[in-house]
Amino acid sequence: MHPWGKWGRSFVSYGTAAARAALADAGLEWSDVGSVVGADTMRCGYPGYVAGATFAQALGWQGARVTSVYAACASGAQAIGTARAQILAGLADVVLVVGADSTPKGFLAPAGGERPGDPDWLRFRVLGATNPAYFALYARRRMALYGDTAEDFARVKVKNAAAGALNPLARYRARVTAEEVAASAVVADPLRLLDICATSDGGAALVLSSMEFARRHGHPDPVRVRAVSTVSPTYPKAVLDLPDIATDSAAAVSPAPHAFRASIARAAYEEAGLGPEDLSLAEVYDLSTALELEWYEDIGLCAPGEGAKLLREGVTALGGRLPVNTSGGLGSFGEAVPAQAIAQVCELTWQLRGTAGDRQVQGARVGITANQGLFGHGSAVVAVR
Incomplete structure (x- = not known):
């Protein structure tokens, strides 16, 4: 990187x-x-x-x-x-x-001029909903459905900043406290400046x-890609008579997990022949602190609505049973869009090799990455050692 x-x-x-x-x-x-x-x-x-x-x-x-x-x-x-x-x-x-x-x-903002057929462009132009506003809607939904609090969101930032402080490739390498998160400026209620990721330069x-090539060239036991999932959402138009801009899943009207992101992970697990119970760690797409909690549920680490409980118990922190975002996540790196899904796999590779230094997950054998893009794009990669 x-x-x-x-x-x-x-x-x-x-x-x-x-x-x-x-x-x-x-x-x-x-x-x-x-x-x-x-x-x-x-x-x-x-x-x-x-x-x-x-x-x-x-x-x-x-x-x-x-x-x-x-x-x-x-x-x-x-x-x-x-x-x-x-x-x-x-x-x-x-x-x-x-x-x-x-x-x-x-x-x-969307690139490429005016595109009235593009739901992302319409979100900005018609609704005035920048990405932080979009993230805030997810956060409010979790608060309404599951009782998540601003303090829970702050805990995500504290956890990821602690990991990022150990990563020499991260942009932000300072630990933060929950009080510092709470004191940062409100960007889109309930999210504050330290709840959302920045935009950055970077590369990965x-x-x-092939396995044969790796073995011939001195890598007898390489990290292996077991699955790459890039599925599109299943959009329940028969149930929700809404335009594409409104939602991409039934989650808008039901406390069920987000169908798109859950399907990304499900397809990866099926291809890999593994499940969340096999994981040693995960790298997920923390555009906001609240969104990380949603990913816990979508990749099967816990039941819907239990993401904050997992966090409070320390399960997803370094040293926990199943660390999430050992790299520090986007909260520590910021978005460099074409590079970030690759960077997630870089982190899995270092962890599975046992070369991640002070942020090493002991005995790491299986990891998953997950992220969501625009236009029905999303991805998950399963890597094993």
Whole structure:
């Protein structure tokens, strides 16, 4: 990975730095790579729209197959899925996956001009609902349905900041207290500044290969990708006569778990032949502190409405029975959209190798990542050792 921050440079520099670090970690040269898959960034002009070719050019044209993938916040995981498919199809033995972003300060507004057919654009334009407002609606829903409190949300930030303080790649490396969260400015009630993630620059990369190649090149027991889920939601239009902008699940009118995110994890578990009971750790998409609690339920760590209880008992903290966001999460990194799903898998890899330093989960064997993007994009990756 390239450290997250506000560096003011081209996304290409972050991505190529991460790519070279990944190749060095694998003991390979760029010339060994048969394919490069880039996760696209819509904010960085034409080079961002063709990220695979952009990174291949920056590393030096050498004839590798090139693919570019866009799936909003799930771009990195879809890039991993694409790379894995190429390997399983025999199109390449080694695939380099890269994602990076140079993100402007402030809210992530839709890119590309006026798009009245785009529900995300409409959310901003018609409702005035920026992302923090969207996050706040989730938080209020949890408070109404389950009795979650602002103090519970603050506990998520305290937990993740403690992990981020141990991660040299994180942007924010200071521990915080619940009192500091409560004293930070209100952004979208009930969420405060320290409840939501920032926007950041950063990059992440992975080298994927066939098992045979890995073993031939000195990696007899590599971390293995057991599943990549990129399913779309099942939208109950027969039950809810609402436009797409309103909701993507029955969760708006029922205390049942969010159907989209739960289906992302379910598809990953089914492919991997594993379940939440097998997990050693998880990396989930904490756009807000309240949303992390929702993920606990969606990936099956507890029943609906019990996420805050899990947190209060210390289960998801470093040293707990099932740590979540040992990297520090987006609260410690901020959003660098094409890179973040890849960065989640980087964290799983270090944890499963036993090389995560002071934030190491002892005996880690199975991990899952999960995130949600726009337009029905979402992803989960299961990795094992």
